[in-house]
Amino acid sequence: MSHNAHEPTASDLFEIKAGYVNLLNLKLLGLDLDTLAAQLSEKIRSAPEFFRNAPVVIDLSGLGDPRLSIDFAALLPVLRNLGLSPAGVRGGRDAWQRAAERSGLAVLAEFRSGTQPKEAAGADGTSRAAASEPARNVAKLIDHPVRSGQRIYAPGGDLIVLAPVSPGAELMADGNIHIYSSLRGRALAGVQGDLESRIFCMDLQAELIAIGGQYQISENLEESIRGRPVQVFLRHDTLIIEDL
DSSP, rough: OOOTTTTTOTOOOOOEEEEEEEEOOEEEEEHHHHHHHHHHHHHHHHHHHHHTTTTEEETTTOOOOTEEEEEEHHHHHHHHHTTTTEEESSSOOOOHHHHHHHHOOOEEOOOOOOOOOEEEETTTTTTEOTTTOOOOOEEEESSBBBBBTOOEEETSEEEOOSOOOOOOOEEEEOOOOEEEEEEEEEEETTTSSSTTTTTEEEEOOOOOEEEEEEEEEEGGSSSGGTOOEEEEEETTTTEEEEOO
């Protein structure tokens, strides 16, 4: 009998699989840590569950002065004391990235929305998508109520829900989210950075809605759109909610 090389044995102590992490992007525009802590604290108070233990990428591209020196030993405790989990950095000078690595952070590739995968020429001279282009999965369909405490994620594609979503439940998708019933929980579309994603909902009563990291909580939803069929999308980095 042949043995599957990936099948765990009794002696195996780990498995490695492709996983999912919804990383928040924290773009630094200055390094006054006292002011940063105060402003972040105020932001977190508006949606504490959204930020609780959230893994964060520190975006250094907004720091324009190349003479700046970043003290990660001082910065990281500020973020951790607010309940955030710094996971890595992106952008900025090489010296800043090296300092981040010495502090135990990963250096991540920069993300640019709207870019297309590079193409390579095939043997016949025709263009073909590069092998690294991720495949978009078939939409994930949920036909039962999503209860409080449940978290449903659709990797690589859309999430379609045909039943009510209770308070305390969470929907996440790399693509669009379609809810053909009431949404009383949370819905986060484009969680891997697809800023073209949208949320479609037949009865909006959400605790939180978000696209590509831009979010709005229940307290900020206008009464005129509550309980109505709506679509949610980004326009110039602003979350727009319109009637369907």
